[in-house]
Amino acid sequence: MKHVRGLKRPVSRDKDSRMHTLHVLPYSPWSERARWALLHHRLAFREHEHVPLIGEFALRLRSGVWKGRVSVPLLCTSAGPVRESLAIAEYAETHGSGPPLFPASVRDAITSLDAQLEPVIDTGRASILLAIKEHDDAAIASLPKALRWVPLGAMSARLGTRFVASKYGTTAEELHDRFHAGLRSVESTLGGRDYVHDTFTYADIVCASAMQFVNPIDDRYIPLEPAMRARFTRHELVRAFPALFEWRSALYAKHRRVAAPVV
Numbered sequence: 001m002k003h004v005r006g007l008k009r010p011v012s013r014d015k016d017s018r019m020h021t022l023h024v025l026p027y028s029p030w031s032e033r034a035r036w037a038l039l040h041h042r043l044a045f046r047e048h049e050h051v052p053l054i055g056e057f058a059l060r061l062r063s064g065v066w067k068g069r070v071s072v073p074l075l076c077t078s079a080g081p082v083r084e085s086l087a088i089a090e091y092a093e094t095h096g097s098g099p100p101l102f103p104a105s106v107r108d109a110i111t112s113l114d115a116q117l118e119p120v121i122d123t124g125r126a127s128i129l130l131a132i133k134e135h136d137d138a139a140i141a142s143l144p145k146a147l148r149w150v151p152l153g154a155m156s157a158r159l160g161t162r163f164v165a166s167k168y169g170t171t172a173e174e175l176h177d178r179f180h181a182g183l184r185s186v187e188s189t190l191g192g193r194d195y196v197h198d199t200f201t202y203a204d205i206v207c208a209s210a211m212q213f214v215n216p217i218d219d220r221y222i223p224l225e226p227a228m229r230a231r232f233t234r235h236e237l238v239r240a241f242p243a244l245f246e247w248r249s250a251l252y253a254k255h256r257r258v259a260a261p262v263v
């Protein structure tokens, strides 16, 4: 039996791993980090798409959090919920198989990097919210397929984004400069190497996912409606950091399994 941060009860390794449900915003970098760690450690899971605002109550119910902020990814396990991408990756490390994503010698450095790059994906969140606010096609495409027919779909997506913006205090100021600084920081973290540390670790997942809202990764890994892809891609930044995006493609090709989760 193992204890995992955030879990009330210990989890048995023998428990049926199909009991995992990962609640996600499918295209969000935080959700991708959790998904990648689960795939890497070969834990079977179902994915459930969270809809901001509409899904808030269910998310609170599932996570058991009634005060403060709740967010996705959220992993529901037979022993209780695991909140936050980093904690979910640590859960996968403890309960899955395969090479470690958090080797002991660099564990602290990985945790610091996770915090250090948080502003980059926060900029990504601001960028998504702006695209949905300004463009009907992105607003509709941001909804799960089952909700797109709803009358006033674009309006309901915008209500959701307004809710998310106020929940996270997101500001849309100087997006280009913030992204540029963020990509520079990923670039210097990598320093031209194949991996942040000696082997593939969660640090590489953190760096790769931080680039999602400058240039979304291929549909094979994270399917994205064409309207959203077009609105999110920042061509000028893609041209400014070609080596970084080549690095990410190679990393995905080598280390990101594409096995479809159980839905």
Ligand SMILES: N[C@@H](CCC(=O)N[C@@H](CS)C(=O)NCC(=O)O)C(=O)O
Pocket (backbone or CB within 6 Å): 025, 028, 030, 051, 052, 053, 056, 070, 071, 072, 073, 083, 084, 085, 086, 125, 164, 167
């Ligand atoms: N620190 C959290 C951040 C997760 C996060 O910010 N999730 C946002 C992504 S935009 C979210 O859940 N938004 C939808 C909502 O709050 O309803 C983690 O690492 O998991």
